[in-house]
Amino acid sequence: MIQRWEALSPFVQGGIALPPLSVLLFLVNLGPFNQPAWRSVFYGIFEGAVVTGLLLVATATEKSKRRDSDRP
Secondary structure, eight states, X not given: OHHHHHHSOHHHHHXXXXXXXXXXXXXXXXTTTOOOHHHHHHHHHHHHHHHHHHHHHHHHHXXXXXXXXXOO
């Protein structure tokens, strides 16, 4: 499963990860953080983009580590 995720381009990975992360962070801001709905929408989109970026960087880092460890 990891190799299949890493084989995707970063644009596809971002397209897959951004919507669920935005919804999750919207719900976190709306519920536990008790933000108004309009602010939760903004925060969900913004924070979803930031977390997606972090996910893409982490994926690229792990892929390069794995590739470097495979070399003799």
